[in-house]
Amino acid sequence: MRPLLSKKATCNSHGQDSSYFLGWQEYEKNPYDEINNPGGIIQMGLAENQLSFDLLESWLSENPNVAGFKGSNGESIFRELALFQDYHGLPAFKKAMVKFMAEIRENRVSFDPSKLVLTAGATSANETLMFCLAEKGDAILIPTPYYPGFDRDLKWRTGAEIIPIQCTSSNGFKITSIALEKAYQNALKLNLNAKAILVTNPSNPLGTTMTRKELDLLMDFVVDKEIHLVSDEIYSGTVFGPPTYISIMEVLNAPKYDGHEVWDRVHVVYSLSKDLGLPGFRVGALYSNNEYVVAAATKMSSFGLVSSQTQYFLSVLLSDEKFTRNYIEENKRRLKLRHRLLISGFRSAGINCLESNSGLFCWVDMRHLLRSNTFEAEMELWRKIVYQVKLNISPGSSCHCLEPGWFRVCFANMSEATLDIAMKHIAAFVAELTVTKHDSTINQKSCHRHPSFFTSPVSTKSIAKWVFRLSFHDGRER
Numbered sequence: 001m002r003p004l005l006s007k008k009a010t011c012n013s014h015g016q017d018s019s020y021f022l023g024w025q026e027y028e029k030n031p032y033d034e035i036n037n038p039g040g041i042i043q044m045g046l047a048e049n050q051l052s053f054d055l056l057e058s059w060l061s062e063n064p065n066v067a068g069f070k071g072s073n074g075e076s077i078f079r080e081l082a083l084f085q086d087y088h089g090l091p092a093f094k095k096a097m098v099k100f101m102a103e104i105r106e107n108r109v110s111f112d113p114s115k116l117v118l119t120a121g122a123t124s125a126n127e128t129l130m131f132c133l134a135e136k137g138d139a140i141l142i143p144t145p146y147y148p149g150f151d152r153d154l155k156w157r158t159g160a161e162i163i164p165i166q167c168t169s170s171n172g173f174k175i176t177s178i179a180l181e182k183a184y185q186n187a188l189k190l191n192l193n194a195k196a197i198l199v200t201n202p203s204n205p206l207g208t209t210m211t212r213k214e215l216d217l218l219m220d221f222v223v224d225k226e227i228h229l230v231s232d233e234i235y236s237g238t239v240f241g242p243p244t245y246i247s248i249m250e251v252l253n254a255p256k257y258d259g260h261e262v263w264d265r266v267h268v269v270y271s272l273s274k275d276l277g278l279p280g281f282r283v284g285a286l287y288s289n290n291e292y293v294v295a296a297a298t299k300m301s302s303f304g305l306v307s308s309q310t311q312y313f314l315s316v317l318l319s320d321e322k323f324t325r326n327y328i329e330e331n332k333r334r335l336k337l338r339h340r341l342l343i344s345g346f347r348s349a350g351i352n353c354l355e356s357n358s359g360l361f362c363w364v365d366m367r368h369l370l371r372s373n374t375f376e377a378e379m380e381l382w383r384k385i386v387y388q389v390k391l392n393i394s395p396g397s398s399c400h401c402l403e404p405g406w407f408r409v410c411f412a413n414m415s416e417a418t419l420d421i422a423m424k425h426i427a428a429f430v431a432e433l434t435v436t437k438h439d440s441t442i443n444q445k446s447c448h449r450h451p452s453f454f455t456s457p458v459s460t461k462s463i464a465k466w467v468f469r470l471s472f473h474d475g476r477e478r
């Protein structure tokens, strides 16, 4: 039959069948609810910040005019907003947004609103930037482990490829010059033109900020190779502990880059989805000193604009300095407490996390719980954790981690009580796993004990076929 759909519509490079997204689907089928479904799956695979909603809600109740399409004097601005569609964005909003971005960086850097392009979230900002920098035959180098959505955002529609910069636990997943050079050479071997390095700082999934040494290394590399550097700083407002956060824009301000042409090749991606906890509002931005990138991206932003009432609402909210100052501080304080709870919960179950200071998640080391040092074993453990322990977490393989046994676990999208229950589930699971291991060591041939986690009502048979398909696929690839 004549194909009626485009190749783009039918190709599967979108990444939707990654275990990262599939875990969400399983959660949707059986979501945990304290009252109505206490046996359901707890969602710990979603990097959502729900810890400071009350601050936003109390601001809203103190400023009812803003959400009611009314201006500062109570006059209706409904028509004005309904008609506004300039793709340059509302000047008042761009001004408030750059002020907020500087505030998060403790005003060590400032941003110029004319270099900011508004987009429907960081998803759109990353793709738009890629459309400006790369196309089929080009490669973007990204340190592993990385945010699984990048396969969709950077590759799917642009045709560009991602080449991993392989980082390992031996140095806390830090970028090294050897790993950078290797990735660059790998791109060449594949006949790809390395166009840019993209880093996420703070990192998703590691929850760590980049050191000055790493940032300097990156700058030296992009200067030497004459390529672009994209810094996705979507988590910049979540840094709750030392060391102090350093944005790539601060590095660029160093005297040695005064008037340097590399200024045109460094770009920042941002969004209010994490720091302000507003992913549903779809507010993102890309910031660039390159006037051609800004001009092209502004034209492209027509495909994913931020609605005018959202821009208006946020322009007033973010201009309220008293609110933003308090929100940033209080939100960090709450994240820090949550992070501590998660770390100590895992620690009492004998599980360590990578030392971290930011983000909405921890990078959890469960290598000692694997049956073997393989990605098949990682998927086997993941299935148990999703179906039997009833926690949806993200396996490291979905973040392209090189080593099996690491998992990303989110802590800011649930109540403290739910987090507490999740930690109890994990502790019980590890205790039973340890007993099983012990029993099977004593009697290799006949295991008499059948702990509940291994004889769950959800039998292996009932686990959807895709999990096996995926497990097999992932195992083979790595």
Ligand SMILES: Cc1ncc(COP(=O)(O)O)c(C=O)c1O
Residues within 6 Å of the ligand: 047, 120, 121, 122, 123, 124, 147, 149, 200, 204, 232, 234, 271, 272, 273, 279, 283, 284
């Ligand atoms: C590193 C990173 N970049 C981009 C995004 C997409 O964010 P948005 O909701 O603003 O599109 C996410 C979301 O999790 C992310 O973690």
